[in-house]
Amino acid sequence: MALFDLDRAAPFYVAGHRGMVGSAIFRHLEAKGFTNVFGRTSSELDLRDRSAVFAFFAETKPKNVVLAAAKVGGILANDTYPADFLSENLQIQVNVMDAALEQDVERLLFMGSSCIYPKFAPQPIREDSLMTGHLESTNDAYAVAKIAGITQVQAIRRQHNKKWISAMPTNLYGPGDNYSEKGSHVLPAMIRRYETARLEGQEEIINWGSGQPLREFLYVDDLAEASLFLLENYDGPSQVNVGVGEDLTIKELAQIVAEEVGYQGTTEWDTSKPDGTPRKLLDVSLINDLGWKAKTSLREGILLAIADFRSRS
16 A cells, blocks of 8 residues: 555646656656646757746646756766756756745655765765765756755655655666767666667677776666655655665676677777776665665666667667
8 A cells, every 4th residue: 555645637747858867767657557747848848947947847737746957967967067967957957946835836856866875985875875975076056956855855755744755766768868978877888889870780898997986877767656655655854875785897887788788899998088986876775665776777778778779769
């Protein structure tokens, strides 16, 4: 029996419904029988525009909200434009949550990022590691904005007794991902690199670093399922980690991608290039104990992601 019985016909707003996370959540909600799910593109509604956001909430009166909208980017973008990442994400979060509070939204899920945790947090990273150490300097502005979002949820819970929650996903991939040459994260970047090498008949690929850092990857449709699960089954002030609870080396990841795209060449590693954080694995005991576990194996998910990439080419 779920803790919260969400009305399938009630207005349900997904902020950021065109992004990888938001679109997956949108699809999952409709698949689960929600008949009044809606979103707005950034051209239709600029979430940085406070008066426009308040007018939108007054008009649509959503009962439930998932806040998955954010200004996002890779390491280079975060390191180059930290003021933009801090300011715009703060504006989006404050505007949406203040408007949601004014319209008495019952359930709101704020979507964070695992970069909120200290750079050298003990592994696997527990929820109570938040704000116990220094952040990774290349994306600290984005991380601070996300920490502010968690804090706003907690403050609204305390002051207004709202049943709002936050979720912290690990590294995500899947349909709707960013496969661009300069803006993508490691897994979609590898899919692009190995598929291009296969098509062009390249005999060798050179990847950055040693290949030894450990990373965890969650298929985005699993996150969508976890998001609805939390909205129906969790009520607490702490953010909830969402991941698979297992990691692998970047070298092992590259081998799987090469196999699944059908690349026959060799892979070399340029150890003069940086590795980044040695390991980043989330402790998912809390959500597992609540009754949810990720379903999609990494190899299965990578096959689906490859199909998604090829469908766009």
